[in-house]
Amino acid sequence: MALSTYIVQFAPEWTLLIGACVTLLVGLVGGPRRVTWASSAALMTVLAALGFTMVNDPPDGSFASLGLWLTPLSHYARWLTLGLGAVIILVNWSQPDPGECGEYMAMILFSLLGVLITASANDWVVLFLALELVSIPTYVLVALSQSDARSSEAGIKYFFLGALAAAVLAYGVSFVYGSTGTTAIHRIGGGVGVSTLAGGAELSGYALTGLLLVLGGLCFKIAAVPSHVYAPDVYEGAASPVSGLLGFVPKFAGFVALLKIMAALQWQLPVSLQWLLWVLAAATMTAGNVLALLQKNMKRTLAYSSIAHTGYMLIALLVGPVTGEGPMRDGVSAMLFYIAVYGAMNLGAFALLAAFRTESGSVETLDDLAGVAARSPTAAFAFAVCIFSLMGFPPTAGFLGKLYIFGSAFSVPGDHSFHRPLIALAILGVVNSAMAAAYYLRIVAAAYWGRERAAPIPTGGTPVRWGLALCAIPLLVLFARPLGLTAPARMAAASVNPMSPGSSTSKLTHGPATTRDRFVAEGALVPAPISELRSGSD
C-alpha cells in the first residue's frame, strides 16, 4: 500500500502525534505567556485533527501490517474524542504550572491519540498498547495537575493500580493468543472480517480465562466494580479539569475495547459471562449511587456518579446490537450515544469546579459552591444543565440517554433467554437514577440556595467558561434534535456488527420480521396480527 494512503487515512493520528511533540517544544520557549502558547498549540492540533476527520470520508480499510482496521466506529470515536478533546483542552487551559505547561498539554494529546488507536485496533497487542497509551499520560496528568501532596498520592495510587490492571490485561491477552494462535482479532479478507475467536459454547477454557482477565483489566479503565475503588481518591486528588478528563477519556477507550471484544465474540457470550456482566452492571450502578449519597466532597460524589454511569452503559453493552436500528432498541448505539452525552455533562460539571476557587483553595465541598448562582448566573445555569443531565432529567440529552439505554433493555424480545433479567436490570437502573437524583439535587441546591457572603471567586479566565458553555449547549440542542448524534451512533454501531458475519445475531433480532412492510407511512400504522398476545388477553 502506498505511503500516501497511510498518511491520508491516518491524518488525525499523525496530526496528534506531531502536534504533541510540537507542544512539548512550545512549552520550552520561555516568556510570560507560555501557558497560553502551549494550550493554543494543543487546541490547534486537536482542531486540525478534527478537521482532517471531517474532511476524510468515513474510513474503511484494513491495515493488517499495522494491526489496524478503520471502520465507521473508528470514525465515530475520532470525531467524538477530538470534539470533546478540544473542550477538555479549553477546560484545562490555565491549569498547568508555567514550568510544565508543554508536558501537561502534550500528555492530553497523547492520551487522545491512544483513544483513536484503540478504536482502530485489530490486534490484541496493538489494542493493549493503545489502551496503555491512553492511561499512562493520565497518571502523569494526575500528578502534574496540582502541586500538593494529595495529587502526588493520587498519582501514585492511580499508577500502581493501573499497572496492576495493565498486567492483568496483558496476561489475559496472552491466554487469548495461546488459544487462537494469532494476535489478530479479526482476519480480514475482501472487506469482511472473520473473528479469530469462536463464540458461545465453543469457546475453549483457555480463551474464556483470557477473556475474563481482559474483562478484569478493562473494568479498571471504565471504573466498574470491583476495580472502581481508585476513582474517588484519584478524582479528589487531581485538579478538577483533569478529573473531567478522567471521566471520559479512559472510560471511552475501555468501552470501545469492550465493543471490539464483544464483536469478536460475535455477541455470543457464554451464559456464565452474560451473568457476570449482569452482576457487574447491577453492582456498579448500585455501588456508585449508594456510595455517592454518602460523600461530602463534591469531586468524590462526581467520581462515584461516574462509576454509576458506567453501570448504565454496561446494561446497553449487555443488550447488544440490533443492526440498523435506532438507539431506542439497539444497545450498542444507545451506549455510543450515552457515552458522548456523558462525556459532555461530566466534563461540564468539573468545568464549573475549575472555573471557581474559594479564598483558601479549589472548590471541593458543597459549602464552597454556595452562592455561585448569585455571582455568575450564566455559569450556574450551564452547570445546572449538566447536573440535571447527569440526573437524566428532561429537557437535556441525559434524559434521552437514559431513555435509549433502558429502551434498548426493555425491547429485548420475549423469547430471548435474557428477556426477564434485562428488564429487571433496567428497572434497577431506573430506581438507581431516582436514588442518584438525591445527591445531584444537593449539588444544584448548593449552587442556588447558598449564602452570598462567601461566594466562590471566578478563576481560570474565558476559556474555561467557553468549555462549560460548550458542554451545556449541546446537551440542550441534542434534546431537541437527537438525530444529530443518533444517526452517527447508529452507523458506528452497525459497523461493530458486520465484524461478525453470519447469522450470529439473529437471536437478538427483535420484533416481527416483516415489520418494515407493515410500517406504511407516518401516522398510518397498520397493526400486526400478534395472535399469541391476543390469546393471552382473553
Added chain:
Amino acid sequence: MLSNWILTLVIVSPLAGIVTLLVPRCEQHGAIRGLALWSTFATLALSIVAVALFCSQRGAEGSTAGYALTQHLPWMDSGTGKEGPAIDISFRVGVDGISVWLLVLTAMLMPLAVWSSFSGIRHRVREYYVLLLLLHTSLLGVFCATDLLLFYVFFEFTLVPLFFLIGIWGGPDRRRAAARFFIYTLCGSVLTFAGVIYLSYLSFTQTGAVTLRMETLTRLGQDGLIPYAVQWWLFLAFAAGFAIKVPLFPFHTWLPLAHTEAPTAGSVILAGVLLKLGTYGFCRLSVPMFPEAAYALAPLFSTLAIVGILYASLSAWVQTDVKKLVAYSSVSHLGFCMLGLFSLKVAGVSGSVLYMVNHGLSTGALFLLVGFIYERYHTRDIEKVGGLARTMPWLAFFLVFFTLSSIGLPGLNGFVGEFLVLLGTSTSGLTIDQRPAGPLGFGYAIPAALGIILGAVYMLWMCQRILFGPLKEPAHTPDTSTGLTPDLSRREIAIVAPLALACVVLGVYPKPVLESFESAIAANVLPAESSLRQASGSLGRDGNPAKVGARWQSRTRQSRTRIGPVGDRQMALSAPWP
C-alpha cells in the same frame, strides 16, 4: 393554519416572555414584574383563541372523537422503513374536550399567581418570574401533549421550577420541603418512566414502529392487545407516578409540607394545577390504555381515595396552620376526583374532571387569600388572628365565598362536581341503558358523602375562627410598610374576582363545559362504554346482574367489531383488526 400552530404558540409564549424578562436590568423590579404579567396575559389571550378555534373546529367537523388543533413536528422520528423500523416519537400536540378546559384553567391561574407575587417577592426577582414562566410552559405542555413521551417530559419538568420556587422563596423550612417534594415525586415518576418505555416496546411489537402516540396506545388498550397481566403491571407503574402527584392516600405526606413552605404563587399553582396532573394522567392514560386493569384495581384505588377523603378531613380539622388546613383539604378533594374517575362511568368521570377545575379555582383562591392574610399579619396560625371581618370586609366576603364554593354549596361550582362524582359512584354498579356496570356502588358513595360533611365542618370552623369573634391581631400588624392597605387592595380584589366569577358561572350554568367533558370522555376515556351504548340494541337485553361483570370483561372483544365510532379517521384504522 393558525389552528395547527395555536397550541404550540400557547406552549412557547411563556418562553418568549422569559426572553423579554432578560432585557431589563436586575434592579428594575417593576419592569420585570410588568413584563412577566403581560407575558402571562398574552398566553391567556392565546389560550382563549385556542378555545374559540377548538369550538369552531368541533362545530365544523360535527365529531367529538380524537383531538383537535393537532400539530406534529419531528423530534425523534427516524427512517420511514428503509433503514429499519421507524421511531415515531415526535412533538405532537392537540386538545380534546377535557384538556382544553384544563389548559384554560392553567392559563387563567398563572397571571393571577404572577400578579399576587408583586408585593411578596422582594429578592432575586428576575429568577423568580423566569421560573414561574418555565413552570407555566411545562404545565401547558402537559395538557396539550398527545405523545406519551412529550407528556412525560413536561410532566417531569414541572418539578424543576417548583423545586427552586419552594427552595429559594419559601418559608423557614423551605429547603427540606423542596428536597422532599422533588425526591418523593421523582421516585414515583421514574417507575412511570419505566412503564412508558415498556409501552414503547409493546407498541413496536403491535404496530411495527416505536410509537408513543396516545391515540395509538389507547387503541391498543381498548382493543385488548395489551395482555391483562401486562396491563396490570403497567397500570401500577403509571399509578406510582400519578398517585404521588394526586396525592392519593397514603402517598400524600409530601404535600402539606410543600404547600405550607411554598410561596403563595407556588401554593396556588401547586394546588390549582399541579395536583391535577396526577388525576389527568389517570384519566388520560391509565384508564383508557389499561381498561381491564383499571376495572380490576378500581376498588383498591377507590378505597384509598375514600380513606384519603376522611383521613385528610380529620387532619385538616385539627390544624392550627391555616395553609396546612387548606393543603389537607386539597388531599381530601382530590380523593373525590379519584373516586369519580374510578366509577368508570361517564357521569362520574365528568364529575371528576369538573371537580379538578373547581378545585383549581376555589383552592387556588383560598391559597391566594391566605397569602394576603400572611403578608399583612406574618402568621399562618389560626389562633393568633381573629375577627378579621371587622377590619377586612372584602377579605371576609371572598373567604366565605370560596369556602362555600369549596364545600359544595348548591349554586356554586363545587356542588355540581360533587354531585356528579357521587352520582357516578353510587350508580356505577347498576346497568342503566344497557351500559355495562362499573366497579363501584353505593357502599363507596356513603363514606364519601360523610367526607363532604366533614369538609363543611373544618372549612366553616376555620372561617369562623379567622373572621368572626373578637378582633385578634398580632402586635405591630397589619403590616402596611410594603404599601399594602389594611383591607384588600384593588389589585388583590382584581386577582380573586375573576375566580369568584368563574365559580358562579360554573355553578349556575355548567352545561357547555359538561357537554364538552362528556363527549370527550365518551370518545377518549371510556370508548368501550360509549360504543356499547351506541350499539346497545345488538347487545341483547338481559338484565341479569350476574352477567354484568362478565360483560364488562368481554366488552373489548365486542368493541373490536365496532371500531368505527371510536377510531381516529387520520389513522386509517377503520378496517377491523385482522
